[in-house]
Amino acid sequence: MSADLESELLNGKTAIITGASKGIGKAIGELFANEGASVVLTARNEETLSETVDGITADGGEAIGVVADAADPSSPEMVFNRAVEEFGQVDIMVNNAGFGEMVSIEETTDEHFEEVLGVNLFGVFRHSREAVQHFLPRDEGVIINVSSVNGNTPVNGVSYTTSKGAVNTMTRNLAMRFAGTGIRCNAIAPGVTETDAAEAWKNGEQEGGDEMMEVTEKYVNLDVPETKPLDQAYAALYLASDMGKAVSGQILQIDNGGWL
Numbered sequence: 001m002s003a004d005l006e007s008e009l010l011n012g013k014t015a016i017i018t019g020a021s022k023g024i025g026k027a028i029g030e031l032f033a034n035e036g037a038s039v040v041l042t043a044r045n046e047e048t049l050s051e052t053v054d055g056i057t058a059d060g061g062e063a064i065g066v067v068a069d070a071a072d073p074s075s076p077e078m079v080f081n082r083a084v085e086e087f088g089q090v091d092i093m094v095n096n097a098g099f100g101e102m103v104s105i106e107e108t109t110d111e112h113f114e115e116v117l118g119v120n121l122f123g124v125f126r127h128s129r130e131a132v133q134h135f136l137p138r139d140e141g142v143i144i145n146v147s148s149v150n151g152n153t154p155v156n157g158v159s160y161t162t163s164k165g166a167v168n169t170m171t172r173n174l175a176m177r178f179a180g181t182g183i184r185c186n187a188i189a190p191g192v193t194e195t196d197a198a199e200a201w202k203n204g205e206q207e208g209g210d211e212m213m214e215v216t217e218k219y220v221n222l223d224v225p226e227t228k229p230l231d232q233a234y235a236a237l238y239l240a241s242d243m244g245k246a247v248s249g250q251i252l253q254i255d256n257g258g259w260l
Contacts, residue, residue, distance in 0.1 A: 008036030009241040014087040016040045016079060018070045018127060019097030021048040023195035024146060027229035028094055028236045033061030035237060037092070040083040042068040042075070062087075070097035070123035071115075076130035089138075092240050093131035095124040095167075096146040100197050102208030103157040113159045120163035121170075128174060132183070140182040144239050145171050146232075147187040147251060149259040155216040156201075157208050164189075168251050175249030184248040186239045191255025193227045224258030 015032050019025040021043035029039045033056045041063060043049040049065040056063040066082050068075040083090050098120040103112060128143050135141030151168040154161030167187060174185035192198050200206050204213060216222070235254050238244045253259070 009237060009243065010092070011036035013037045013091040013240075014040065014083060014089060015092035015094060015240065016042070016083055016090055016127070016131075017094040017096055018042045018068075018079075018123065019146075020094075021045055021052050021065075023197065024190060024193060024229045024232045025094070025096040026052050027233040028096065029063065030056055030059075030061075031230065031233040031237055032092075032240070033063055034059070035241070038062035038087045040064055040066060040079065040086070040090075042066045042070070042079055042097070044069050070095075070127070071118040073122075073126060075123075076127045079127075080130050080134060084134075090131065090134050091140070092142045092144070093127055094144045094146070094236060094240075095127050097123055098146065098163070099160075100148075100201060100206055101157040101160050102201070102206045102212045103159065104208065104211045105158040107208070108158050113162075116157075116159035117163050117166075120160065121166050124167055125170065128170070128185070132174075135183045138182070142183075142240050143171075143174060143185040144236050145185070145187040146236075147171070147189045149189050149191045149253060149255050151187075151189055151251065152253070153219060153259050155219055156212055157206075171251065172249045179248065184239075184244075186244070186247060186249065187251045188232055188235045188239070189251050189253040189255070190232045191224075191227055191253070191259050192222075193229060193232060195229060198226065221258045221260075224256045227254055227256055 020041035053065040148164040151164035171187040
């Protein structure tokens with residue numbers, strides 16, 4: 001191992017992770033804390049958020065929870081202020097909050113489209129904009145967006161897939177804006193992962209009809225094993241740490257090869 005790498009890869013760093021009470025966000029929070037980071041976890045459900053924070057602190061990690069809705073325009077400033085108050089500064093922003101759906105375009109209302117993009121796209125934009133304000137004075141910081149394989153293979157609902165394609169473009173735009181600086185932006189694109197959302201998707205319980213599941217079956221190898229939340233967290237750790245210090249503008253797909 002390089003002498004430049006700490007035994008704890010995120011020692012001394014502070015990370016904000018949205019949608020962190022369960023699933024991929026929870027796994028990222030737990031791994032980052034295990035690697036020495038102080039983590040600020042946000043979610044709408046106070047009970048599950050508190051359970052996640054308590055689990056991290058019980059294992060010796062530094063964590064606080066902030067109840068926040070990623071779609072609320074006032075959330076980013078509030079969350080960052082809380083993080084700075086508790087830990088001094090923010091080094092890593094992980095935009096994980098989001099939800100899936102399977103509604104085809106002919107069934108999609110304006111209200112539904114706006115609701116999905118409010119979380120999956122506008123939430124990412126606002127938290128990234130807030131992060132940049134904190135990173136610019138120090139010329140240092142990392143943004144990691146949790147996109148989806150649907151950003152490249154758009155087989156789910158039109159709102160969800162549009163949001164993830166836009167997140168991919170936003171990720172590259174930020175990377176180009178800050179190329180050559182100490183600020184980096186990348187995304188991970190999870191495939192089917194062992195989460196409540198994926199279970200609902202497989203069982204046809206996500207909002208929407210059968211039309212888009214038929215599309216999925218045409219273009220996706222559904223026999224490939226699912227990934228685990230920790231697989232996605234490892235990818236986020238690579239991008240957040242000095243292991244990925246030369247990487248920016250990349251969409252790292254983690255899907256066991258099922259969405260090629």
